[in-house]
Amino acid sequence: MSPSIARFVLHWGDLGSQWGVNRSVAQIHALLFISDKPLNAEQIAATLGLARSNVSNSIRELLAWKLIERAPLLGERRDHFTAEEDIWEMATRIAKGRKEREIDPAEAALKLCNAEAANDPDISPQAREKLAGMLEFVTTMSSWHDEMLRVPKPALMRLIKMGSGVVKLINWRPGKSQN
Structure with missing residues (x-):
């Protein structure tokens, strides 16, 4: 393996462990x-x-x-594997998987907590408000995620490349009320 490839594999493994993915999984x-x-x-x-x-x-x-997926080769009994090569597709699959494993259960738990809190006389109005705010935030981000995955890749790329232009488009300025 060339030094630059080895560096990439090692670096990706380090990044994976920072993202909560087993280092070996990320290196493979x-x-x-x-x-x-x-x-x-x-x-x-x-x-x-x-x-x-x-x-x-x-x-x-x-x-x-x-x-990754299995890649059958003629004359080979062993399974061979290839990775998804489309960066957007790879990122989309990771985003979907993380949402399913992390955000969706958090949203379900917050819905349950809010429902229980609504009928619990021992919970202060402030605590109910905080739970409702957290649920609203998670639900909004979850919906935004789902909506962004429906945007065609070329349009999403244009949106991302707009960068600070998006901020100008929505007329946001620091210190300005954003409600």
């Missing part, structure tokens, strides 16, 4: 992403110096996230 993803050809588990283990069992578990996780 990086290796498959950057690889010019499909790799089997043995090749991955040998290249990264990982235990075969670790590679198998990591591959299962990456398959579940739909970040």
